[in-house]
Amino acid sequence: MHNYNLKPLVIALVIIHAYFGVTTKGQLRVGFYSQTCPFAESIIRNAVQTAVSVDRQIAPRLLRLLFHDCFVQGCDGSILLENGETSERNAKGNLGLAGFEVIHNAKAQLEATCPGVVSCADIVALAARDAVALTAGPFYGVPTGRRDGRISNIQLAANLPDVDDSIELLRSKFREMGLSDKELVLLSGGGHTIGTSACFFMPKRLYNFTGHGDSDPAINSQFLPQLKAQCPLNGDVNVRLPLDLSSQFTFDDHIFHNIRNGFAVLASDARLYDDKNTRQVLDSYVGFTNRRPSFKADFAVAMVKLGNIGVKTGSEGEIRRVCNSVN
């Protein structure tokens, strides 16, 4: 039997792997573009920064975009595709999604610098990170190397978490994505530390909670008349309310205090306080002991996990030339 020395081959493969930014199945890594498109992350950061400096509502939109991309067919940029009425992005749960132009703009700049290299799915993940950092949230390393999906179908987005879901349903929808109760609280409650909601998502909570013309009892009695005044029955569903009352532009733990005190705007945020487990997680971030975990650090870890859901790597999918259509 020949005794081949495979060491040089293995070393060469490792170098090729690192140089050309190839990922093995399912694996992402921080700095994936460091050789193939060294300025990728700074190009994206600049695009996000410029957009947010013009309109600070863009930051929460970019954060929300990642969640909606990852929960349908994994983080594969499918939310960006436009293929008519049946596009994934037209699903009811995706209503109000915005910030697409920032992703398209970053992609155009990346294509001019290093064509065919940076995936739209990675741009979404990096832009969400940059948006969080720009609102005083944590800055964390984003593992990259995602490839773009080729499918967009409205029906695949039918099962997104809904504002009016029970806590049991929210938990099971997160668990299906490999996310724990802790991550449900951090990402959905915590993610709503910035941004706004349209009145469109309020009627059941305010006017027909159990089907008898009642309101969600979790709403603080001082807050209920304010919410009703802002979102009257049969009023303009496009009026927008801050999700984290009095702190909508700053990434902080204020949202958890609001949820605990009955000032959650979204029903799904209020539900996090209905359940013993999720309540305990939420309370841990607003506790007053020295052992209080860091919301920002834990949010960053949860974001990396969100960004890993069902990713396409290696030879799966493609690197789109433009983000709103397949190659």
Ligand code: HEM
């Ligand atoms: C239980 C799961 C969730 C539900 C039911 C939910 C629901 C909603 C709804 C109804 C809105 C208002 C949309 C609009 O009117 O434009 C919203 C906004 C938002 N969501 Fe969630 N969400 C969930 C989880 C998440 C997660 C995991 C994140 C990110 C980590 C997130 C980030 C955001 C942000 C930043 C906004 C504000 C968007 C803006 O200002 O345009 N959400 N969410």
